[in-house]
Amino acid sequence: MPPSSCDVLIVGAGPAGSATALRLADLLAADHRSARIVMVETSHFDSFRIGESLPPDSRALFHQLGVLPVFLAAQHQPCWGSCASWGDDELGFNDFALNIHGHGWHVERNRFDALLAAQAAERDVEVYEGWRVRDAVAFVDGGYQISLRDDEQREQTLSARIVVDASGQAGVFTHAVGARRIYDDRLVCIAGVFDLKADSRIDQRTLLEAAPYGWWYCARINADQAIVSVTSDSSTARLHALSSLGSWFAHLARTRHMGERLHGSRLTSEGLQPWAAPCFHLDRSVGVDWLAVGDSAISYDPIAAQGIHKALATGIAAAEAIVHRLQDRGADFSDYAAGLEDRHRDYLRLRQTLYASEQRWHDQPFWQARRKQGALLVASAA
Ligand SMILES: Cc1cc2nc3c(=O)[nH]c(=O)nc-3n(C[C@H](O)[C@H](O)[C@H](O)COP(=O)(O)OP(=O)(O)OC[C@H]3O[C@@H](n4cnc5c(N)ncnc54)[C@H](O)[C@@H]3O)c2cc1C
Incomplete structure (x- = not known):
């Protein structure tokens, strides 16, 4: 059963939650600082998860998280690039052979997500599978009280000084604190x-x-x-x-x-x-005592094939912001939030370029809508 209090609660053990946990545990250890980190995950990683392509530069993130050897040992499928009939009837090739990071990967998500969570548990993060966050209420003097329920309908309340919403599209905590989704x-x-x-x-x-x-x-x-x-x-x-x-x-x-x-x-x-x-970002991705990471903060169009990489990168950035806060109670999460906005702008530009490069069906509603809306989004985010 999860404890009744902790310093940092991470909601969801997908790539974003586990990356936050791993980086946080390492930074705290390097700083000789102890803090109780709890990560709760509603599943047991036992049903199919979608999203598998990782670009070659994710290797650097695995290295930073200290999981590169175990990740490589898990022998996920290498991805040597893409071949696409996009803007042209013939296939065009984008080869990773010349990439300085080598190949990318097609991962089996259950196995991949479970591995990262297990690595976090090895670094003294308390990981509870089968526990679902149901609600959150702010304390007047900071932090949150979180309601949890497990598979067997047992209930627990937990107080946390800082909460990280890593629950993906569910966005359970950001929803509870009233952050609004802006859909792209x-x-x-x-x-x-x-x-x-x-x-x-x-x-x-x-x-x-x-x-x-x-x-x-x-x-x-x-x-x-x-x-x-x-x-x-x-x-x-x-x-x-x-x-x-x-x-x-x-x-x-x-x-x-x-x-x-x-x-x-x-x-x-x-x-x-x-x-x-759904492709969205939040009207606010941080609060005084909380941050959103991964898909709960910004959810990308799958055409970008960057959701997992972004989940890992935002988890790492969030962990760094949290350690800064634990060292200095006056520190806020605004730099982290600004980083998310930059990331969102870059993504919108990439997405616009991709959809604009397919001109064969300019009169078809699907392509018309993506092109029109893409141009507007890039202009309004500039
Ligand atoms: C069709 C499709 C194809 C895609 N293809 C790719 C691709 O090729 N490459 C790529 O990089 N990305 C792809 N993505 C996106 C990618 O899957 C996501 O961006 C990525 O999973 C986000 O990671 P995350 O950790 O933020 O969220 P998630 O992976 O969604 O993890 C959230 C975790 O929180 C848990 N959770 C949810 N609610 C609660 C709760 N109340 N309490 C406790 N735990 C909770 C969930 O069980 C889950 O483990 C694709 C998405 C779709 C829809």
């Missing part, structure tokens, strides 16, 4: 895992293919399987019935590259699953 976009992805046939042409590159109604991607998640996903917006997805198995396969079959490469591979018995992909 609202996308949907309909995805399934395929058992690949023995001589499959799906290699260790991400395959990306734009279509009139959105875009497809495919990435190997282990030696035998790949994730295949189509991204659209909800009205276009409805119009094309992309959530229906038959229609999803019919659209896949009509792609120029993806369908052919998956020929002979089979969707696993789990079938297709819809995933919301």
